Amino acid sequence: xxxxxxxxxxxxxxxxxxxxxxxxxxxxxxxxxxxxxxxxxxxxxxxxxxxxxxxxxxxxxxxxxxxxxxxxxxxxxxxxxxxxxxxxxxxxxxxxxxxxxxxxxxxxxxxxxxxxxxxxxxxxxxxxxxxxxxxxxxxxxxxxxxxxxxxxxxxxxxxxxxxxxxxxxxxxxxxxxxxxxxxxxxxxxxxxxxxxxxxxxxxxxxxxxxxxxxxxxxxxxxxxxxxxxxxxxxxx
Amino acid sequence: xxxxxxxxxxxxxxxxxxxxxxxxxxxxxxxxxxxxxxxxxxxxxxxxxxxxxxxxxxxxxxxxxxxxxxxxxxxxxxxxxxxxxxxxxxxxxxxxxxxxxxxxxxxxxxxxxxxxxxxxxxxxxxxxxxxxxxxxxxxxxxxxxxxxxxxxxxxxxxxxxxxxxxxxxxxxxxxxxxxxxxxxxxxxxxxxxxxxxxxxxxxxxxxxxxxxxxxxxxxxxxxxxxxxxxxxxxxxxxxxxxxxxxxxxxxxxxxxxxxxxxxxxxx
Numbered sequence: 001x002x003x004x005x006x007x008x009x010x011x012x013x014x015x016x017x018x019x020x021x022x023x024x025x026x027x028x029x030x031x032x033x034x035x036x037x038x039x040x041x042x043x044x045x046x047x048x049x050x051x052x053x054x055x056x057x058x059x060x061x062x063x064x065x066x067x068x069x070x071x072x073x074x075x076x077x078x079x080x081x082x083x084x085x086x087x088x089x090x091x092x093x094x095x096x097x098x099x100x101x102x103x104x105x106x107x108x109x110x111x112x113x114x115x116x117x118x119x120x121x122x123x124x125x126x127x128x129x130x131x132x133x134x135x136x137x138x139x140x141x142x143x144x145x146x147x148x149x150x151x152x153x154x155x156x157x158x159x160x161x162x163x164x165x166x167x168x169x170x171x172x173x174x175x176x177x178x179x180x181x182x183x184x185x186x187x188x189x190x191x192x193x194x195x196x197x198x199x200x201x202x203x204x205x206x207x208x209x210x211x212x213x214x215x216x217x218x219x220x221x222x223x224x225x226x227x228x229x230x231x232x233x234x235x236x
Numbered sequence: 237x238x239x240x241x242x243x244x245x246x247x248x249x250x251x252x253x254x255x256x257x258x259x260x261x262x263x264x265x266x267x268x269x270x271x272x273x274x275x276x277x278x279x280x281x282x283x284x285x286x287x288x289x290x291x292x293x294x295x296x297x298x299x300x301x302x303x304x305x306x307x308x309x310x311x312x313x314x315x316x317x318x319x320x321x322x323x324x325x326x327x328x329x330x331x332x333x334x335x336x337x338x339x340x341x342x343x344x345x346x347x348x349x350x351x352x353x354x355x356x357x358x359x360x361x362x363x364x365x366x367x368x369x370x371x372x373x374x375x376x377x378x379x380x381x382x383x384x385x386x387x388x389x390x391x392x393x394x395x396x397x398x399x400x401x402x403x404x405x406x407x408x409x410x411x412x413x414x415x416x417x418x419x420x421x422x423x424x425x426x427x428x429x430x431x432x433x434x435x436x437x438x439x440x441x442x443x444x445x446x447x448x449x450x451x452x453x454x455x456x457x458x459x460x461x462x463x464x465x466x467x468x469x470x471x472x473x474x475x476x477x478x479x480x481x482x483x484x485x486x487x488x489x490x491x492x493x494x495x496x497x498x499x500x501x502x503x
Contacts, residue, residue, distance in 0.1 A: 100437065103475045104482060104483035107475040107480050107483045108483060110472050110475070111464060111467065114467060118467075156421075157417045157421055160403065160413055160417045161410035161411075161413050161414050166404035167465060168465075169413075170403060170404060170487060171465060173399075173417070174487070175483070175485075176421055177420060177485040178424075178485055180420075180421035180428070181427065181428035182439075183425065183428075184424070184428035184432075185428050185429075185432060188428075188429060193333075194330035194333040194334040195333055195337045197334075197425050197426075198337060198338070198425040198429070203422055203425070206348045207340070207342070207344035207345045207419065207422055208348070208415060209419075209421040210418070211414050
């Protein structure tokens with residue numbers, strides 16, 4: 001599998017709102033998220049802040065920073081979910097799930113921050129933009145959570161091969177299966193279908209889950225991340 | 237608590253059964269180590285790796301060995317669900333839909349792994365003869381939905397841990413490693429769904445065995461670990477210890493997985 005190079009020109013090109021919208025659709029971010037995106041489109045003419053660029057770094061540290069970036073995004077999202085109207089009126093089961101997911105993602109993010117910082121430079125806190133999400137709306141929150149969890153699973157699945165150190169691979173493995181457990185639970189409560197937890201949207205005819213390259217993942221994630229991320233140093 | 241009693245019987249039977257080694261040897265026969273071994277690369281980040289008990293599980297098994305190990309587990313799961321779906325009245329309605337999808341995935345994993353093993357120059361192992369009654373301790377596994385789902389949870393949570401434990405042995409082949417990870421996360425989706433159908437959280441708190449079966453404790457042993465890359469995660473975050481244990485799934489060694497699986501392999 002060849003990894004497309006993540007270049008600055010590609011970043012700029014993808015800032016075109018139309019490109020981004022079609023990319024979102026193709027990348028399976030989900031109907032709910034696509035709808036949300038459209039709802040938030042009026043902001044798209046505004047320039048996105050690009051004065052701040054964060055470089056993930058290279059080698060295994062770069063891959064760990066990449067994971068840290070995604071965990072930051074998820075943790076920030078669930079932190080806001082817990083403050084929103086959906087959570088306030090959610091069922092006991094859904095409150096439990098959201099409480100757990102917020103805790104898990106925050107633990108992942110704080111772990112990566114500490115672990116990376118002990119030997120290298122961890123990326124700083126990223127800016128996020130959740131203006132396209134209605135935190136009072138169940139379908140908006142669950143649609144976005146589903147997209148983030150599926151995205152996280154595909155990101156770790158695609159990044160495993162980029163790691164050189166087996167201990168880091170095992171750490172990624174320990175986390176990705178929890179993300180997959182999350183994804184299945186969110187999909188299940190977000191759909192009446194008894195097959196939603198592992199539907200053909202995410203599991204192919206060989207029984208394989210999605211795997212995405214860092215550039216594919218970051219192209220999706222940057223809809224919600226205002227900090228510009230330079231992933232050019234990541235292993236290919 | 238008839239169910240608990242059954243599982244206790246099951247545990248005693250398991251402890252007392254001696255022919256497991258033979259069974260395992262048959263099921264997981266040594267394959268020629270024709271394919272490259274896992275690359276163990278020395279890294280400049282050695283300082284990172286203080287004391288990690290799970291570190292570098294490179295057992296030296298070849299990629300074909302690992303895939304045949306995975307194939308045997310997939311045979312087990314695929315046959316289990318196929319037999320469940322063939323059992324009159326056991327699985328109906330939405331539950332049948334869910335189990336059908338899981339069964340389809342496991343059957344696809346069997347075919348995929350066979351192809352991968354052949355592609356790597358190896359020979360896929362034969363399907364063992366399974367005994368899902370575990371020597372007569374579960375005679376109603378295919379007529380009692382509670383027991384069927386409890387065992388399904390144990391198989392799926394074991395599968396997640398089994399793949400995780402072998403990932404480091406696949407580092408020499410990026411394509412195979414990625415495919416194994418793609419199967420691994422599907423097993424985790426299955427585990428989450430079955431756990432939630434049974435009324436458990438989709439994730440594992442501490443080393444809690446929520447199958448209702450003491451004999452399945454081995455499936456969850458070590459899941460209460462909070463040491464990651466040498467860091468005690470409880471010191472890094474205000475997140476509760478219970479939540480931390482949920483947030484990291486733990487691997488199982490090949491031997492630990494075989495000890496669990498062999499209970500269901502006929503002598």
